[in-house]
Amino acid sequence: MLDAIGLSLGGLFFSGGVLYIVMGTMVGLLFGIIPGLGGPTALALLIPLTFGIDTTSAMFLAGAIMGAVPFGGSVTAILLNTPGTAPNAATVFDGYPLAQQGKAGLALGAAGAASAIGGLLGVLVLFAVLPIARQMILMFSPPEFFMLAVLGLCAIAVSTEGKFLRGLIAAGIGLLIAYIGYDNVSGVVRFAYGTDYLWDGVPLVPALIGLFAIAQIFSLYVKGGSISENPAAVKVTRVMDGVKAVFTHYPTLLRGSVIGALVGAVPGVGGTVAAFLSYSTTVQLSKEPETFGKGNIQGVIAPEASNNAREGGALIPTLAFGIPGSAEMAVFLGLLVLHGIQPGPSVLLNHLDVVTTLMLSLAVASVLASVLCLLVARQLAAITLVDVNYLVPIILSVSLVGAYALNNSMYDVIIAVVFGLVGYLMIRFDFPRLPLVIALFLGEIVEVNFRQSLMISQGDWTIFFSRGLSLTLFALILVSLFLPFLRYVIRRARTQKESRS
């Protein structure tokens, strides 16, 4: 572990790591500030650009983006009532009223300090969990990995609120797409329909560029106009008062960070839930709940701390088991694949330096993003005034050239465009994209571990249910699948009780 930390620190100070972190932070802030883009789009566009640089530098760049996006989104949430990313929506409730009261600097200062400290606490949680996670991985064999991958898919489908059925359908379609190409066990080519290009399967990175970057371009095309029509002429003053407020309200900060790290570690639940949970808990525990929504500084601190702490938590399932906890983490796995690192247990066991580099960059970027952003917050907010019509060709050109640059193949570009259209149609018809993306990653893990389990047991199916850990995971799968029914029964019982009374 110490060796890995030493390697990461060496990379940071002697191999241009600082430069990559600064670049990643700037890009993360930019993509966080522009509503609709966010972390997954930034990472999807970044992947091809990291092909020519070493893995450590790529991790610095990716970690910095992931660390900076959450705070970037809160700038426009506070100044323009427009959250840059979905998890920043909770910051709007009290951040924007503070800006309207002429206290934008106070809100930004508090958000910046809470984000930085929350990010650091999230990394600390990851650091504390790592030794346990490494031990836990050794307890897993093919049946457990199969069950865990299925659980990851089910949990993500369940967590797509109000779209459980469509989440499972998207996961099913994603798995089918993942089975295109060579069967890793028998070597047979499947579902290629005479197309040589598909023998290696659908390439993940162009598909991710399509599903996130191009689908978002499509949405911007259709929407048109500019992101913000009427930016307030804000005065960003009293920033230090905001920073001090974070330390005055340290229980709110700690609570928000812990909620963020814990919720982040659950696959599929995501930052929006973490931020709102943290906000609502703070309101419920407050002695003055009526002041929330009118400009209470704790209403800014709680969601911001949770939002940044979540990144550290989300890395736990992503790195330990190769099960991405969010869309951002799913795209990040694509980056690992591009650099020859197979997501999953081998990352923790054989590439610990990758993990420590990520932790370091997340921690540094959380602080750097806050400092940078507070210096140029007003100028950054002006980005939302740019006409969408100028953003569209820039992002589309970078996406397509990036998709080509990966393998010097125009077929990759076609795949990116096709998945872009698919991604837009999924947004349009209200199908969640995350289960599809995660299924693209987990398809191989599910199948290979399923078949390896049956080979080990010589075709005996009870291997999945005769081992304690595997059986526990199976029980969790059942619980996650029956959760909607349970919710329905509870809702119905409550309605009947109310109608009777």
Place this chain on the structure above:
Amino acid sequence: MNLKDRAFRFGPAIVLLAITATFIITATSYDPQTRAMPMAVGILTTILLVLELLAQRDDRLGALLRSVFVGRSGLPGADDAGPVSVRREIGAAFWIVAFLILSILFGFYIAIPVYVFCYLTLYARKSLIRAGIAAVGIISLLYLMFQVLLHYPIFGGILFGDFM
């Protein structure tokens, strides 16, 4: 329920059902080991899609399924997705596909400035000068980023002898 609502509610599930059926039918030609997982996933997805189709029906069963899976019994209409114009969507798809075809034929160095200039003048109604500056700016940025800094070759177009 008009045709637009019907297409909005049932269309996606029917298309996905056709895709899944294609996978299942194709899988039957593989040996049992190779087809096991795709068949299992395909059959489960088909069941889920049938449930989705039933959940979109305007009857008691549909309402019950929606209550269980969606958490509300009401039906969404085509207009619930927001004020989205289908013409605008087709226009957006046209611009992206046109850019793709142009890139394949002539390569990125010609396709990008032409696309940016045409898009900004014809679609976004920007002035010729602004569109020209944007076109030159974007291609210069990409040249610097990909060719100069990262040393990536940029596709030159099949009409100029490059391979796909």
